[in-house]
Amino acid sequence: MDSILRGAAVYLFLMVVFRISGKRTLSQATTFDFLLLLIIAETTQEAMLDNDHSLTHAALLIITLVGLDIGLSLLKLRSRRIDRLLDDMPLVILQDGVPIAERMRKCRVDESDILEAARSRQGLERLDQIRFAVLERSGGITVIPRDQGQ
């Protein structure tokens, strides 16, 4: 019972913390984001395993975590509300070459982040070449160039 409660508690806790912290926190935009992810993984592991290194405990933990994930994904399919609540929504942060400053500030994205995405994914050089930039649910930025579809 302990394994399952531990797994569920950690899953729910991480979900709440990452929803509160926002889309960009672990989008792996920088090397440090990646490091943070590793540190969090290591910290979580200790709390979940406690002193029980048995195969049964590991199996129960894995089943709990995967099971919760499957259960929640089924719920998300059924209810759009739950889907938004758990997984956030995409947000347009730049339209027709003009950054939408308020949204960007609140999502902790700046123009250099958009330009980086524009360079790496579309080979674009300037903001005015971008028709839309969307901050996706994953925290990544997708860029749609101006000449596409026009």
Add this chain to the structure above:
Amino acid sequence: MSDIERVGGALDVDQDLSFQQRQWRVQRVGWVVMVLIVLAALAGLLGPGPLSRSYAADPSGAVAVEFNRFERNSRQTELRVRAAGSAIQQGRVRLWIDVDYAAKLRVLSIAPEPVLVEAERDRLIYHFAATAGAAEVPITIHYEHLQFGSASGRIGIVAGPEVAVEQLVYP
């Protein structure tokens, strides 16, 4: 797919600005809560720290115990007992811990080591060798809690005074 918004007449995106605004507000509140949790932890409300340090002594001063009021499960910690010289009888200090409290702990080590441990129905008695005439006998118990919740116990000197230990153990 009525929920999908068409932005700028071209981009179909599942965007909802009022939801987004609500979410930002909740996130700000969440950040404040996280700061409060960190401050509470620094103050010692979630484990060891200034507000957690606790001291219990009997009025005569024959036995005093220092411990953390707020502890965490499985965390190695210590409880310091100071027995006054008056507690030494026949070269020994006999310290007892009630058995219900002792059952919630895993004692890792005791310094100095007891020369003998006796089990009674409702308490464990630890015998420590002590020099007659010593002003005070300090005893440190290194231990960890085995379960979370409240842990209250009594610690005392055999045929002498006792003190109560009240702790809240976080998971």
